[in-house]
Amino acid sequence: MRIKGNLIVISGPSGSGKGTVCKAMFASMTDLHLSTSATTRKQRVGEQDGVDYYFLSRPEFESMIAEEQLLEWANVYGQYYGTPVEPVLNAVNRGQDVILEIDVQGAFKVRKKFPTCVLIFLIPPSRSALEKRLKNRATDSDEEIERRLKWAESEIQQVEYYDYLIINDEVEKAADKVVNIINAERCRPALLDIESLMQKYR
């Protein structure tokens, strides 16, 4: 079966700059579909259902798990987070590339269910650079930051299982690299209509 669009997974440790790089990338590529996660955590002021997240009740989320309607999911501190599979498949089937911005464990779950996905690992150039980012965003305690840094160290060990590695030194450069990768992956024979090309050569 021909795939029509690519599923591009942008992943990396907490604080790697996934969100910022994605935002910069979306500025130059407007034809992408950004996947929206589902969650059971409370909707915050200013957040829109279906835009920031799909806000679900616990039974709703658990029935999605049971019916395998999630590409990946995790329970983080008692709240569920996951990627609904249907919007992803719809976009891919109409030939749109889908961007999934998720953590490292989620990325490998997606690879398992969707082996043709493209895995991009994003990481700051060093532990101290990552530490600086985590401190700057000021959302975590020192203990939590230390835990995240240790986690990052172990996540890098998995980088060989990724298709691409981007050292996030400068946001614009990193975003350009993602754009290059997306454009390159659009040239995969599996994605193109080889049958109709062959017909044009008969």
Next chain:
Amino acid sequence: MRIKGNLIVISGPSGSGKGTVCKAMFASMTDLHLSTSATTRKQRVGEQDGVDYYFLSRPEFESMIAEEQLLEWANVYGQYYGTPVEPVLNAVNRGQDVILEIDVQGAFKVRKKFPTCVLIFLIPPSRSALEKRLKNRATDSDEEIERRLKWAESEIQQVEYYDYLIINDEVEKAADKVVNIINAERCRPALLDIESLMQKYR
């Protein structure tokens, strides 16, 4: 063993526009190494030894075959053509990407000897577009053109073995796609110094 540079093979039927696309691509990427072929055919006026080709005698070429100093070679109408392996390895080992512009049969021979190479298939959008190109360059008889068109039809059947397919509709667009592919392939974990990245996270 870590690869330091990529070997990028740009291939496609005779008349696909490989040379024109490569020229356009070299205008925007100056840090590439273009592989120079060796041949036993006579040096023409204006051609430089070591630039257009390495011009070799028949015994010189045959000793290179015997000593496995060629990445691929072929005998075309009684003249040898081939790719000396040493300059390719030297460039790759110093971290430079190498561009090889060769025919489809050569491309598969390179893949066999150098499995990590990147294969790009370039092809005009249709048989009639290819025919027009072949007629425009006015180097082949009608019979030869017909033979090349049939050949192209069979070469397209192999496209699934390529890493990338580029429909050469407009030279600039096709060259941009090659540039995207080269930049994307530079983000492969196998090409990057993961060991030193890991050290920066200890």
